[in-house]
Amino acid sequence: MEKKTILATRPDFELTTKYISSWASKVLEFAREKEVVVFDLAKEKANRQELETVVREQSPDFVFLNGHGDYDKVCGQDNECLIEADDNAEILSGKIVYALSCRSADTLGKRAVEKGALAYIGYIEDFIFLFDEKQKDFPLQDKIAQLFLEPSNQVAFSLLAGSSAKEASENSKESFLANVKKMLTSEAPKEQKGIVRYLLWDRRHQVCLEKN
Amino acid sequence: MNQANQEQEIKNLVIARLAVLPEDIGISIGQVGSFNKEEIIKHVQQGDEIGKKITEVEMGFLKGLKQGVYYGKEDHFGDSA
Numbered sequence: 001m002e003k004k005t006i007l008a009t010r011p012d013f014e015l016t017t018k019y020i021s022s023w024a025s026k027v028l029e030f031a032r033e034k035e036v037v038v039f040d041l042a043k044e045k046a047n048r049q050e051l052e053t054v055v056r057e058q059s060p061d062f063v064f065l066n067g068h069g070d071y072d073k074v075c076g077q078d079n080e081c082l083i084e085a086d087d088n089a090e091i092l093s094g095k096i097v098y099a100l101s102c103r104s105a106d107t108l109g110k111r112a113v114e115k116g117a118l119a120y121i122g123y124i125e126d127f128i129f130l131f132d133e134k135q136k137d138f139p140l141q142d143k144i145a146q147l148f149l150e151p152s153n154q155v156a157f158s159l160l161a162g163s164s165a166k167e168a169s170e171n172s173k174e175s176f177l178a179n180v181k182k183m184l185t186s187e188a189p190k191e192q193k194g195i196v197r198y199l200l201w202d203r204r205h206q207v208c209l210e211k212n
Numbered sequence: 213m214n215q216a217n218q219e220q221e222i223k224n225l226v227i228a229r230l231a232v233l234p235e236d237i238g239i240s241i242g243q244v245g246s247f248n249k250e251e252i253i254k255h256v257q258q259g260d261e262i263g264k265k266i267t268e269v270e271m272g273f274l275k276g277l278k279q280g281v282y283y284g285k286e287d288h289f290g291d292s293a
Contacts, residue, residue: 016240068243079243102242126242126265133236133248144237191234197273198239204272 006031006160007039007060011046011067011077015136019129020066020100022139023149027064027156034160046076051083055091062096064156069101072108085111092117096165098155102126109209118210119165121155121172125205128198147183147195148202151175155206169208176203219259226256226270241265 008028010021021042031038039054041047046067054060065082068075072085083089085108093116099105105122112120129148135141154175158168176199182188183196230253240246244262247255255263 015238015246016242019240070243075243126244128242128269129240130233131238131240131246132234133238136238144234189234191232194229194233197269200273200276201269 003035003037004062004160005037005039005058005060006062006064006156007051007054007058008041008064009046009051009066009074009076009082010040010042011075012043013078015131017067019131019139019142019145020149020152023145023153024064024066024100024156026140027153027160030157031160036160041076044077046082047080048076048082048088051076052088052091055095060095062098062156062159063092065097065099065101065104067101069099069104069108071103071106072111074099074101074104074108083108083112089117090115092120094118096159097121098159098168099123100127100152105207105209109207113209113211120209121165121169122207122209123202123205124207125201127152127202127205129202130195130198144192144195147179147199151179151199151203165210166208169206173203173206176200176206222267222271223256223259223263225274226267227253229270230256230266239266 008024010024011017012021028038028040039058039060041050065074068079073081074083076082089108089111092112096118097120099122103125105120106124109120109122129145131145132142139145151172154172155168158171180196180199183193233249238246238248239252252266256266
């Protein structure tokens with residue numbers, strides 16, 4: 001049986017990209033455990049040329065994009081535009097995509113699905129996360145950021161475990177909700193309860209786009 | 213209440229809610245950047261784009277509560293958080 005393949009872009013040049021790319025490494029660890037072939041475009045490798053080459057030559061099943069974005073694009077290292085709705089959205093044809101990136105599901109996601117992507121899971125608004133200032137040099141030890149980035153990773157974990165795109169998004173939303181409930185119990189410190197509204201914001205704006 | 217007063221009331225409400233977040237909290241808002249609590253409160257006071265985004269998050273949550281969001285009921289979260 002042919003092995004599944006995942007391509008991840010993991011830029012890392014300031015706090016936000018450092019956090020999301022650090023947490024994305026957990027997905028790649030899981031993928032390797034599952035014997036999924038991993039193409040990891042980290043830091044400087046998260047550029048358009050590398051991305052297009054890997055997509056063309058390896059045709060990964062699953063594309064996991066981490067980076068800044070906007071309604072019509074997702075970026076890589078130093079904010080180089082990797083995929084843009086009116087430019088190269090067709091490279092996602094035949095793939096399942098999860099973009100941990102602000103807003104890109106709005107226009108790029110729709111265009112990618114029009115151009116043949118099997119599914120595009122992403123956010124139609126800014127992905128906001130909170131973090132612990134004391135832990136910002138150690139993103140994987142940050143328990144506050146974990147509340148946001150674990151539910152986000154759930155999309156990828158679910159896809160790698162064989163869920164459909166729709167199920168993967170639902171699992172992620174469930175995971176956000178589980179953290180909301182955790183924050184609202186009496187065990188959570190009172191001052192952390194305010195984190196709930198940001199978890200709900202991300203949950204609300206995550207969408208799974210598929211061809212009808 | 214005129215519009216300016218109403219806007220100030222909303223700002224005050226949002227700032228009061230931000231003030232109770234943990235002291236060491238930071239907020240990452242995508243490409244816009246990451247901010248500490250003090251900086252975020254300042255942006256809300258100034259009413260700039262970052263402040264407006266935070267206000268949108270906070271007021272969206274409050275509107276959800278007003279509409280009777282029940283924690284744990286999936287559909288309600290989807291529509292009104």
